[in-house]
Amino acid sequence: MTVADICRPVSVRDLNDAFRRSFAGGKVMLTVGVAALPEADRDRLLSLVRSYASFDPGNDPHGEHDFGxxxxxxxxxxxxxxxYDTDLLHASPDPTDPAVTCRVLTVMRADEY
Known part of the structure; x- marks a missing residue:
């Protein structure tokens, strides 16, 4: 294991956290079930996503803070x-490089998974 391998999850984690908290620097997608919620419920749900901090080895095994x-x-x-890559066609070639990465946060009802 190299130093880059050890440091990479921290960089991805930090970038994911910054995007999730601000919704800036990427795209936020809502499934049909979430989009259909009353506005106040949808706003509260998105606020809960932004403030999410319940990461543990069971739901975040790679330490990238990419699911909740x-x-x-x-x-x-x-x-x-x-x-994704900036064309949203393939996985990003380097998720630690914002110049070649577009983060997409999808919020869904569990029954839509």
Whole structure:
């Protein structure tokens, strides 16, 4: 294992956290079920995504902070960050390089997964 291998998850984690907290520097996608929520519920759900901090080895085995599960209004929701190339056609060649990466955060109802 190289120093780059050890440091990479921290860089990806930091970039994912910054994007998730701000929704800046990427795209946020809502599934049909989330988009159909009343505006106040949708806003609260997105606020919970932004403030999510319940990472542990069970839900974040690679330490990249790219997935979370949230309960809101008696329902379970997931959010997921994927790193694509800037054309959104393939995986990013280097998720630690914002110049070649577009982060996409998808928020979905658990039953839409």
């Amino acid at each position: 599960a949230i309960k809101h209004g008696g329902e379970r929701f997931f959010w997921k960050i994927d790193c």
